[in-house]
Amino acid sequence: MTKNGHGSGTISFLQLLKERRTRDAIYHAASYWDARASARSGLSRSLWPSNVYNELWDARQQALIVRTLGSLVDRRVLEKTAFDDALVLGCFSVACRSMAELETAMRNVSSAVRFGGRVMLLEPIHRSPLLRRVLPLGVEDWIGAANRAGLHLMGADRMGFVPVRLVCSVRDWPPWLMRPLFNAGEEALDRAPYLSPLADYKLLLFESRRASA
Secondary structure, three states: OEEOOOOOEEOOHHHHHHHHHOHHHHOOOHHHHHHHHHHOOHHHHOOOOOHHHHHHHHHHHHHHHHHHHOOOOOOOEOOOOOEEEEEEEOOHHHHOOOHHHHHHHHHHHHHOEEEEEEEEEEEOOOOOOOOOOOOOOOHHHHHHHHHHOOEEEEEEEEEEEHHHHHHHOOOOOOHHHHHHHHHHHHHHHHHOHHHHHHEEEEEEEEEEOOOOO
């Protein structure tokens, strides 16, 4: 694995597919994440191999959080029991291997916020063998698990136009080329709700309807 001027590792699309085929075994192993952190630097340790792409992804993610939640000034975000809001970013889809584990995770995050508090999930939710991480469940399954945990759906959004992500995230193409491609994909998702199946990450915003522990 080589490193470029942005300090990220670059891999081929075939290497990425090979990793995805073994994800159920490796994503739960600490040694995999330790090796990945050693081989890469910057945001590529936990995101995509390309840090040029990662910078665009991170900015888009932050903009989506602000668009969904507004200002978080004076609001508690997972500080202690009865936090106002909770954000879950790309965790449950890797950490949970079954519906039962997802329901447990949903109950835990629901109990961490006050009644009426908000829980925002931004996760790669897919059944597709190519796009899913570990958990092979659809959006309706996630909403059902959240409902059973006392969370009521308030809104939904999306990000990560899959055709662009598959091409651009594996190596550091020049920013002048990457930026317009990335922005065009995200604008397409914003303007055309029917493209939601081509969004890698789905945003689900819930309100807690259960009292905190």
